[in-house]
Amino acid sequence: MLAVIFADINPNQMKKYFFLLTLAFLNFTNVVAQSNKVARLDSLYTALYNSGIFNGNVLIAESGKTIFQKSYGLANEKTKVKLDSKTAFELASVSKQFTAMAIVFLNNQGKLSYSDDIAKHLPELSAYKGITIQNLLVHTGGLPDYMQFAGKHLDMAKIATNQDILNIMKEFTPKPVFEPGEKWQYSNTGYLILGSLIEKVSGKSFGVFLKENIFKPLKMDRTFVYRRRFNPEKIKKYADGYIYSDSLKRKILPDELGKDYYVVVLDGIVGDGMVNSTTEDLLKWDRALYANKFISDTDRQMIFSSYKTNAGKETDYGFGWNIKNSKEFGKTASHSGGWGGYITYIERDLDHDKTIIILQNNDTEKTKIPAKDTRQILYNLPIEKQITVSEDILKKYAGIYVTSDGKESTLIFEEGKLFIPFNPEVKLELIPVSATKFIVDGFSPEVTYTFILNEHGEVAKYRVQQIEQGVDKESVRKKSE
Numbered sequence: 001m002l003a004v005i006f007a008d009i010n011p012n013q014m015k016k017y018f019f020l021l022t023l024a025f026l027n028f029t030n031v032v033a034q035s036n037k038v039a040r041l042d043s044l045y046t047a048l049y050n051s052g053i054f055n056g057n058v059l060i061a062e063s064g065k066t067i068f069q070k071s072y073g074l075a076n077e078k079t080k081v082k083l084d085s086k087t088a089f090e091l092a093s094v095s096k097q098f099t100a101m102a103i104v105f106l107n108n109q110g111k112l113s114y115s116d117d118i119a120k121h122l123p124e125l126s127a128y129k130g131i132t133i134q135n136l137l138v139h140t141g142g143l144p145d146y147m148q149f150a151g152k153h154l155d156m157a158k159i160a161t162n163q164d165i166l167n168i169m170k171e172f173t174p175k176p177v178f179e180p181g182e183k184w185q186y187s188n189t190g191y192l193i194l195g196s197l198i199e200k201v202s203g204k205s206f207g208v209f210l211k212e213n214i215f216k217p218l219k220m221d222r223t224f225v226y227r228r229r230f231n232p233e234k235i236k237k238y239a240d241g242y243i244y245s246d247s248l249k250r251k252i253l254p255d256e257l258g259k260d261y262y263v264v265v266l267d268g269i270v271g272d273g274m275v276n277s278t279t280e281d282l283l284k285w286d287r288a289l290y291a292n293k294f295i296s297d298t299d300r301q302m303i304f305s306s307y308k309t310n311a312g313k314e315t316d317y318g319f320g321w322n323i324k325n326s327k328e329f330g331k332t333a334s335h336s337g338g339w340g341g342y343i344t345y346i347e348r349d350l351d352h353d354k355t356i357i358i359l360q361n362n363d364t365e366k367t368k369i370p371a372k373d374t375r376q377i378l379y380n381l382p383i384e385k386q387i388t389v390s391e392d393i394l395k396k397y398a399g400i401y402v403t404s405d406g407k408e409s410t411l412i413f414e415e416g417k418l419f420i421p422f423n424p425e426v427k428l429e430l431i432p433v434s435a436t437k438f439i440v441d442g443f444s445p446e447v448t449y450t451f452i453l454n455e456h457g458e459v460a461k462y463r464v465q466q467i468e469q470g471v472d473k474e475s476v477r478k479k480s481e
Contacts (some may be wrong), residue, residue: 032220033156036380037380038068039335041060041396042057043372044374044377045058045072047202048072048370049072049073051366052366053367053370054362054367055083055362055367056073056089056239056343057069057070057071057278057357058357060354061353061357063353064286064287064290065353066283068475070175071084071085071087071142075087075361077240077251083239083361085278085279086280087238088222088237088276089344089359089360089361090226090228090273090274090276090340091275091344092340092343093188093272093335093337093339094337095272095273095275096258096270096272096277097319097320097335098273099194099320100137100303100319101214101295101320102194102210103133103198106202112133112197114137116132116133118132118133118193118197119142122197122458125169125232126169128143128169128181135180135309136191138307139187140180140183140184141187142176142179142183143176143187143189144176145188147266149168150165150168154168154265156260157259157260159186159227159230161265161269162195162268162379163196165269166196178293179461180425181309182309184313184317188272188273191271192269192270192271195271198271201323205225206225206391207225207270210225210275211224215281218294220281220284222280223278223285224276224392225275227268227274230267230268235276238276239361240361241254241341241342241362242337242362243364244363250457251362253263255339263339270332277359282346282357282359283357284355285403286348302318303319304331321335326443328379328381329375330352330353331349332347333347336369340363341363342361343363343367343369344359356374356378371399382396392413397459398413398432399477399478400477401475401476401477402475402478403476406476414427417429420429428440428441434448436453438451447464447465447471448465450462461474461475461476462474462475
């Protein structure tokens with residue numbers, strides 16, 4: 001029958017029909033594939049929410065078009081107000097990309113230069129010679145983390161500001177951990193100083209400068225700098241950040257732990273955090289970063305390049321972004337954040353124009369950033385299944401380990417899982433991929449821990465690797481006394 005029909009059609013018409021049929025088929029296939037992605041994403045996040053692993057908002061986009069957006073859980077545990085697409089979250093370290101962009105603008109305005117020594121603009125830091133603004137942007141400055149040295153000198157009865165930390169650095173001159181450019185080490189201190197530089201050079205507050213130069217031009221109407229304890233305001237549709245109290249057996253605000261709790265005391269500091277936003281506003285930010293109207297090609301190249309140490313080793317870090325290249329996903333720029341009950345993540349797949357935005361307002365022992373599984377679904381790949389390792393083995397790995405230079409680190413076993421305490425509030429789970437090899441949950445670029453046993457089957461040491469950043473170190477198990 002078809003042969004009879006086609007016999008009456010001239011060859012040119014037949015080619016046209018076949019082309020239209022092929023186009024229709026491809027369109028149908030794309031629709032089915034997109035529908036499958038959405039179903040898988042919803043299934044993933046619903047399962048995580050039902051398991052108490054995820055509480056927050058997620059937005060996934062391709063070529064700037066939102067393909068999946070949903071809210072899971074509560075914005076306020078007391079009032080039972082639910083999260084929605086307009087809910088703002090504190091971004092924690094995802095804020096660093098906005099701090100970096102402010103520095104780019106000030107450089108372009110001729111008010112500072114990436115090569116300037118930081119003491120040129122902040123005389124309080126004259127003891128730290130040779131550290132440049134660019135060192136701070138890419139975490140090669142070598143300054144110690146202020147969260148480790150400030151507590152000994154701060155007045156715990158009041159909320160600290162950037163100037164308080166600068167005053168401590170001037171008076172006590174905490175020793176750098178390495179020479180500028182010698183190594184890469186993530187530094188909240190560096191971005192705190194960048195926040196102070198922005199205020200000093202612009203003559204405006206950190207929040208006002210970001211609002212005038214970034215948030216307002218991009219119509220990011222739900223994005224702002226907010227220090228909820230230092231300068232309380234009534235914010236509509238705001239997600240409170242919750243941590244879990246083992247003693248009270250419930251989620252609590254960090255404030256319930258007292259005015260001297262470090263999250264409360266450090267609430268006045270900007271630069272390394274304190275930007276608040278929504279998933280929808282962050283998508284506007286993502287789109288602007290592709291447009292020459294907002295930044296130039298030169299700026300884009302500076303921001304999204306990996307910088308090298310003095311020895312030529314790649315840091316895989318740009319101006320406020322982790323930079324990674326892989327065969328599967330091409331070049332990606334991402335950043336995570338964790339602070340005061342908030343766990344956040346943004347990823348921009350630059351070669352394929354895909355965007356992942358995840359904002360959470362619960363930080364418990366179960367919380368995870370499901371970025372890896374989300375990415376697998378986004379590229380129509382299967383989700384990698386975790387293996388099960390017995391609790392007896394996990395308990396064996398828990399303990400204190402010592403590096404070759406005498407620094408101690410601790411692994412803890414809780415709730416049937418193995419964790420690395422990242423700071424007093426945040427614990428990062430070690431997820432098993434074999435009986436001896438684990439990956440750090442939600443960390444990008446990927447970090448692995450491999451446990452090495454002696455001939456008696458006892459844990460001798462572990463090897464931690466982050467291939468993209470050239471990290472390969474061993475820590476020996478400390479013998480119990």
